Every structure is written in structure tokens, then in C-alpha cells.
Amino acid sequence: QVQLVQSGAEVKKPGASVKVSCKASGYTFTSYYMHWVRQAPGQGLEWMGIINPSGGSTSYAQKFQGRVTMTRDTSTSTVYMELSSLRSEDTAVYYCARAMGDYWGQGTLVTVSS
Amino acid sequence: DVVMTQSPLSLPVTLGQPASISCRSSQSLVHSDGNTYLNWFQQRPGQSPRRLIYKVSNRDSGVPDRFSGSGSGTDFTLKISRVEAEDVGVYYCMQGTPGGMYTFGQGTKLEIK
Numbered sequence: 694q695v696q697l698v699q700s701g702a703e704v705k706k707p708g709a710s711v712k713v714s715c716k717a718s719g720y721t722f723t724s725y726y727m728h729w730v731r732q733a734p735g736q737g738l739e740w741m742g743i744i745n746p747s748g749g750s751t752s753y754a755q756k757f758q759g760r761v762t763m764t765r766d767t768s769t770s771t772v773y774m775e776l777s778s779l780r781s782e783d784t785a786v787y788y789c790a791r792a793m794g795d796y797w798g799q800g801t802l803v804t805v806s807s
Numbered sequence: 808d809v810v811m812t813q814s815p816l817s818l819p820v821t822l823g824q825p826a827s828i829s830c831r832s833s834q835s836l837v838h839s840d841g842n843t844y845l846n847w848f849q850q851r852p853g854q855s856p857r858r859l860i861y862k863v864s865n866r867d868s869g870v871p872d873r874f875s876g877s878g879s880g881t882d883f884t885l886k887i888s889r890v891e892a893e894d895v896g897v898y899y900c901m902q903g904t905p906g907g908m909y910t911f912g913q914g915t916k917l918e919i920k
Binding site for chain 2: 726739740744754788790792797799
């Protein structure tokens with residue numbers, strides 16, 4: 694069965710970077726794009742960007758351009774999302790989601806606090 | 808960027824009664840390949856989102872048939888024929904094309920009256 698398992702919660706200081714992982718299993722990793730979506734406390738879903746695990750090409754929401762980097766490791770069927778220059782407003786649950794959202798990870802809480 | 812606008816943002820519904828959520832896009836969602844990439848998601852409290860409907864009107868596996876999606880161009884609707892207690896949560900529409908940019912609506916919170 695398809696599973697997306699994300700890395701654990703993180704606490705970071707303002708200005709630092711965070712790297713969240715999403716390990717896929719149960720399907721051919723390179724056959725489906727992977728999205729990253731975040732949700733601030735009590736807020737809605739916000740699309741951050743997408744990566745093609747086959748070739749590694751990416752597309753980022755304008756809001757995150759220059760601060761986000763999405764990569765993948767085909768040997769471990771894992772995608773990564775790194776967000777830099779963290780500020781308090783980046784405190785959120787970060788999700789990976791396959792393709793057009795048919796499967797989602799469990800979410801990773803990133804807390805940015807001094 | 809395509810802006811997705813949902814209404815209402817809050818939807819109190821009596822158990823067993825129907826519910827309807829509207830989603831409007833700032834431009835047509837008909838893609839050059841002929842498809843319209845408009846999905847609906849449900850997020851129950853404390854859970855990850857779950858996709859209910861893809862490409863306007865296709866129900867995902869395991870989704871009860873009381874959920875239906877319709878619409879075209881810029882206007883889309885999610886309908887629940889008879890609301891059950893397990894339907895409480897927030898519903899989001901999302902537009903996007905494979906490999907391109909995506910956007911979500913603001914979300915509609917469904918609660919039981």
C-alpha cells in the first residue's frame with residue numbers, strides 16, 4: 694500500500710534552516726510528482742511547490758522562491774524540502790502529498806522560536 | 808496566479824440535510840489537454856487532508872457516494888447529499904496542472920447545527 698512517512702518535529706531559531714524528509718513506499722517513486730503543502734496553526738492549506746522525482750525538476754510558489762529547495766534521492770525513494778531564513782511565520786505543519794493529492798504524509802510540525 | 812475563492816467559509820448543517828460548497832477560480836481551469844484539474848479535499852480535525860474528488864467530478868476510492876462534484880470553467884461545487892457526523896471538518900478546493908502551479912481555496916468549515 695502507498696505510504697508517505699515524514700520526519701519528526703523540529704524546533705528552529707529564527708534565521709536557521711530546516712530540512713524535512715518524506716519517504717515513499719508502495720509504488721514506483723519516479724512515476725508521480727510530489728507536492729509540499731504547509732498549514733500554519735488554525736489556518737488553511739498553502740501550496741509551496743512540487744518536484745518531479747524522475748528528473749528532479751521543481752516548481753515553487755512565488756512566495757517561497759529563493760527560500761525553498763526541494764530535492765529527491767531515488768535510491769531511498771525520499772523527497773526533501775528545505776526552507777531557509779526561517780521566521781516565526783513559518784511555524785506550521787508541513788505535508789508532502791503525492792501527485793494531485795491522492796496520498797498525504799502525516800505532517801511534520803516545524804516550530805520557529807527564539 | 809490563479810485565485811480560488813470558496814463560499815461560504817462557515818457552513819452549519821443539520822444532520823441528514825444536504826450541504827453545498829462553492830469554489831470559483833479567477834480564470835478558467837480548462838487545461839490545453841482538455842482536462843479540468845479541480846480537486847476537493849476534506850480535512851478532519853487533527854488529520855492530514857484527504858482527497859474526495861479529482862478532476863471536478865471523479866470520486867476517489869472509498870469516498871461515500873453522498874459526496875459529488877460538479878462545475879466547469881470557473882465555477883465548481885461540492886455537494887453532500889445527506890450530512891453525517893463524520894463529515895465535520897474543513898473542505899478545500901485546489902486547482903493545478905501536473906507539474907505546474909497549484910492553489911487552494913481558503914477552506915470551508917462544516918459543522919453540525
